[in-house]
Every structure is written in structure tokens, then in C-alpha cells.
Amino acid sequence: MTKSEFDIVVIGGGSGGLVVAAGAAHLGARVALVEKKALGGDCLFTGCVPSKALIRSARFAADLRRAADFGFAPAHFEFNNGSFASVTDRIRRVIETVGEHDAPEVFRALSIDVIIGTPRFTSPRELEVTPIEGSEEKYAGAQMLRSKRFCISTGSRPAIPPVEGLKEAGFITNEEVFTLKKLPSSLLVLGGGPIGLELSQSFARFGSEVTIVEMGDRLLPKEDEESSNAIERILRAEGLKVLLNAKAVRAGQANDHKTLTVEENGEIRELHAEEILVATGRKPNVEGLNLEVAGVQYDKQRIVTDEYLRSSAPHIFAAGDVTGHFEAGDRRRFNRRRSRWRTHPRNRTGNERAPSRHDPRQHDSRLPDTHAGQPEGGVGCGAVEARFVQETSFLLLPLVAVARRQRPVRRKATSLSALLIE
């Protein structure tokens, strides 16, 4: 077995791992990057990139329907060659183009040792990597990587709710939806979070009959209520059906369609559709890593990390979805922490400095938090988080009422949050 020594070994070559590996290499560290499939991860293959490409096609279709509004003769669209595959073929081409930036050669050129294989800890400082059968790896056998530090960034995968019969009836998730060759004539979407909504709106714009089934009492439950209500209104106006307080209890198959029994506000209802899309949250990829041997604590939602992204083993860090900070959740959690900091009596007397942008702790408050449907966006603290801050008032304005360069008016309040809804 080959043995090598590194300053840091990064496990998982998705958005998180690639940034950590490249950053460490730029600082002069000896870096190994271990990936079990292909560099690029969820974002490149089954997340941000394909979904934004899908949304772009869907937006084009929606705009075409409004041709007359923009001064063109009314138009209607047909898929190229009459097949939805023309849309997913474009998605594949976009992935290939963007994927050039994530190619192994790009990272090898930074002196990073890119290793495709299946890793498992054999001790807190040793990782054994077994080559994947059939891969064109230059390493023939297993390798032992010894390192001062590790970063686990193995990402997440769809969490499937325990709905009776769902597995047997069949369903798709973000892992299959971007390769569909045929547009489902009707689609039941489980989950009214950001992923469920952007996919729902896109498929409705392509012509699917879409019903969103959300267990909570509003869409985008992590957002401010005003945003949820606005999104719901827009989706309904575009022809989507939205069921709230609706829990899926049973799925089945009848002839050429699928059935879903939901309990909506205490009443049982049966829904029918050609396909079911599940977007009900994510779970961390921790299986097979032998984290117990490394002393890394984890639970069903995440690898447990502190605010420096350090795990329970001080030399092992975790970054990205595997820490349970899935997308928008990140920024909101940080804002809440920051808000709590502000309201702490000691901090209000100025004895301690606020978290600054030079603070190495994980903070995401300056990240725009985008929901990629239409409307999209959200930057900074929203009303939900601002509840943690005293003396806050809100100014709610429709976006059209905000002239460019105009600043929100500050009145009495120590902090003002403007929630802009298109």
C-alpha cells in the first residue's frame, strides 16, 4: 500500500471541498483531495448549475407567453424536435461547460493530489483510500494518506420522508429531474422549500400541471411571512396549486399515473399525477467514512462543528452541506447568532467587539440569500431574524416603490430592516 503525508486532506470535491483544497494549496500546503465520483459535486451535477439552466429555459418559455406585452406578435413555444429532451440536453451542455473549471487537471495544476476513490478513516490521522473499480486512476491499489488536518466536505443528499408506498410507487428527486427526456404532464411536488419551489415553477412554465404539497402552514417557512405570502400569490397566479398544512401519508400507482393520499387540514384527499418529485430536505453524507474511529461526532442532520467549522476532533474540520448548513439556512443561522450577540447586555455596553468581517469564524450575513424562482432574492437580515434584535422597526415596500440609489428612511429605530417584495 502506498503511503503519503499531507498538511491537509480534503474529502469530497464539491463546492466546499474544491474551495478548501484550492485555498490551502495557494497558501503553500501539501494538499490531497479525495473524491469518490467526479469533481464538482451536487452544485455542478444535480444542484445549482442544472437548476439554474432549467430555470433559464423556463423563464424563456414564460416570457414567450408574454410576447405581446413586450411588443411582439403573440408567440407560443414548442420543444425542439417536440421533445423535452431538448431542454435537458441543454442542461447537460451547460454542466459540461461549467465543469471545465472543476476538472481534475485544474486542481492538479495547483499541485493538489487529486485522488478518485473511496476513503475511510483508519485512525484519527490516517485515511485509507480504495480505488474505484474501472476508474482510470494512476494509483493501482489502496493508499494510506497521513495528514495533520482533514476537511470533510462530502455534501448531502435528498432526505426522503417516510410516506407509505412511496418507494414502490416511484418518485424522482433533484438527482433525476435534470435528465428527464419527457415532460411529465402533471407533477406532485412534496416540499415547499426553495428547491421544491424553483422546480415547481419551472415545470409549470413548461406546461406541467403542478401541485405543491407542503406540510407547514406556509411556503418557504424559513423566510419572512410576507415573502412566503408573496411567493404563494405569484405561484397561484401562474396556475400552480398549493396545498398547505398537507401531509403526504400514502403513495401508490394506478394504471399510468401515481397517487398520493394527503391529510390536508385534517381531511383526507387523493391526488393523481404522472410523477412525484420529492424535495423535502437534505441529509448529510457520512456513511462509510468511519468517523467513529476519527473521533468525529455526527447525527442524522450533520457533522457537529463549532463556529470555526472544527469538528469534535480538533484537527478535523467540516465544510459545506455536511455540516447541516444547507444553502439559505446558513446565512439565517448566522444572522440569528449575530442578533443574539447584539442583544446581549454586555455587548450593548460595548465591552466586546461585534463579529467583524475579518473574524475567521463562519459567518454568512453578507451572502445574498437567493431563491431562484421569480421573484428572486433577499439580502441581509429579514423580519424573522430581526425579532431577535430589540428596537427594530420595519418598512415594507413593494420593489417598484424603491427608486434606484434611494436609501431606506431611518426613523428613531436603532436598526431598520427594509423588506422588499416585488
Ligand SMILES: Cc1cc2nc3c(=O)[nH]c(=O)nc-3n(C[C@H](O)[C@H](O)[C@H](O)COP(=O)(O)OP(=O)(O)OC[C@H]3O[C@@H](n4cnc5c(N)ncnc54)[C@H](O)[C@@H]3O)c2cc1C
Ligand atoms: C436543486 C438544487 C439547487 C440548488 N441551487 C443552489 C443555488 O442556486 N445556489 C447555491 O448556493 N446553492 C444551491 N444548491 C445547494 C448547493 O448545491 C449545495 O449547497 C452545495 O453543492 C454544497 O456543496 P458541498 O461541497 O457541501 O457538497 P457537494 O457539492 O454535494 O459535494 C460533495 C462531494 O463529496 C463527494 N462525496 C460524498 N461522499 C463521499 C465520500 N464518502 N468520499 C469521498 N467523496 C464523497 C460527492 O461525490 C461530491 O462530489 C442547490 C441544491 C439543489 C439540490
